[in-house]
Amino acid sequence: MKPFLALVLSSFLTPALGCSALADTAEQPALIQSGEGVNLASFQWHKRPVVVFADSPEDPRFSEQMAYLESEQQALLDRDVVVLTDTNPSAASPLRKALRPRGFMLVLVGKDGGVKLRKPHPWTVRELSRSIDKFPDRLREVEDRREK
Template identity: 55%
Template sequence: MFKRILALCFGLTVMNSAAVAGETLDNWRSDSTHIFDAKDVDIADVIWAARPWVIFADSPLDPIFSQQMALLRAGLDVAQDRDVMIIVDTDPSAKSNLRETLHPKGFNWVLIGKDGMVKLRKPFAWDMRELSRVIDKMPIRQQEMSKP
């Protein structure tokens, strides 16, 4: 149901990553615009390659979640340019590893750096331009931007 709601409301698709280690990263590299379901992602598989942005809600119908997904769709190129892997979890009963580790309450999103550390956490929707500013100040991103 979650995938259908995202597809219908936001024009976005959700990719299930395979349980095999490393396939999550391969799937993301093949199309970084896909949105991954949290229950299918192991953050350890993407360390040093992607910046996971985990968006939590208690339901895919949460109005703040809807707002965030609309903002995301409008600025998807920003996420792609900054190696952001988008992960969503709108099913608290599934008890994904990410939900168990990050302990969100209601709508919440968490930006994880390429080093695997939590960089930012917010309980409200954010424009992709604001997110890009935060990412662009990160030391690893600064190194990426200085490479020819």
């Protein structure tokens, strides 16, 4: 009788747990977004945009950078990072007008809206995380989480 009861209870609890897990993932915004028509000011004080520019989506540096970013998404989400991509130089997007890239470029923008880092070559998530973790506002965030 006990194994049957356990089977019945598990069949009721499993869908409920699965739905809550799906709801949690649905609430999180996409980490990687197209930068087309995006205004950096909309992220101010909420997110740290990492903007990846290239002249073409086939650029090997762009592919390498995206592979780095996709491989360790949780580390970026923990640091409130959103990744914006722009691979169309002829569109003259607001991001291109504001940040003026030449070919491939990785730009890290702080929550205050200021450019914190520009790199002409791909960076790993570890390198980005170490740079972000040195920001005064990131240090404050870590302290606030410890106190709670």
